[in-house]
Amino acid sequence: MEFKVSKIVKSLGRRRVSSVRKWFQADRGPDLCIGKRLWKTVTPPKMQFFGWLAWRGRVKTSEFLHKIGVLDDQVSVLCPLCSNAIESISHVLLHCPLVWRVWSDLVNWWGMCWVIPCTVEDLLQWWVGVKLKKNERKLWNLVPIVMLWSVWKLRNEKVFSGRPPNFVELVDLVKSRIAFWAYSNIVGMQYSVQDIVINLHQVRQCLG
Template identity: 45%
Template structure:
């Protein structure tokens, strides 16, 4: 069995990329919030704090001549809420819901006239008796903060900019990209597992092997599908327990790699094998062939194991190795545009084929 969280994880992070509908809905809600950017969305902060925080941190407001931006309750100044920066002044203010444009051109003040670059942005904070000394300090601090603001433009409307997108407009894709990145880093191995020209079922088999979820005897015993006293010996060598790593690595893998002319020290785990595999450098075309080799080996081994188990068909290693070669050659022939060699030529003259296609710049299919 595969954990549901692994299925929902992004492909680049080791999952299957099945999208969580609740997370998709949150990203779509951000689009709705963007279209109605002046709506009160903070009521959702307790239900979905992460997307709300992301939204507010990437939203930049520009003050214009409309009444949409609120002085205290919007992040229009240095990405700050004035009500949070000056909680005492906000609690004393009689104009908590006031907007910035309401103070433009106002010449009547109750106690304080804070003349700022915002065309005389007049902030009358409260209508009560003489303030205390520390309250005056807060007023002066607010005054200094407002001096740093850009000039309010009476010729333009209130506007907003989405900082997560270079174009400045909100996209659901930018929100989803952030959501995926917040879950963890991308893995190089998964890129090679999925971004190649092997059939989808072969890629999925490779993913199960990498995750250790292929239903070998050891896995089935761990899931209690098989009894502890069930025969667990490998069908190929009859000497060790059939685990994912033994089946895919220690039986025939080394012999099969002779076709590629590879001499190496075999890793002990499948994930180490694939990690090493992803670090090998070839020309672009040869690299595309290289990426599908472990998948072809794993797929062929698994099919041969099942035929041996359920049909009683003995395994002929020479034929199995030849079958892996043919599969790699066939997939390469069908998916690499400009590959003029036949399947037979690729199989019998692999080194010459690699040398030729490595020097040529064939168009990538």
């Protein structure tokens, strides 16, 4: 990466650094925008970091651990939430039927429709491409980060503590976490956590 950038800078001669940055952003496309949005949300760093891991395909799923020899052949690599498919990143965070219902509830909460993305990267590319007002965007950017982290936390509770996953509870929990971080950290947010959870449509209409 550094070698590529240095070649670009040299080829552009004395053009300003901002010109190089704009060229590089155009060359890289959505990747830079996704990374920027992940790290600039008002969620805790642990959520941001997990979002980055999911985006880059570095989450330690059972499939991954089996491939690198951490899990032997006798250990199940099926999704611990549905037990119907191998636990890949895309499956456990998106395609698991139980998880997908939660995603659908969240998208419907925003009054939107979509089709299931193939990967987490596809999900985030779509997410950053939605056109919204400035403060709506701040709230919208919280949704995938909080959801990805919450699903993985639920998965770990099942794997390590044997706690049965409650997906109805997960919907309410994700909405409440989104509302809490928006209320606590977005400057000018005049609505309560309850307002955001229950009356999101009305809140969005009033956001600038």
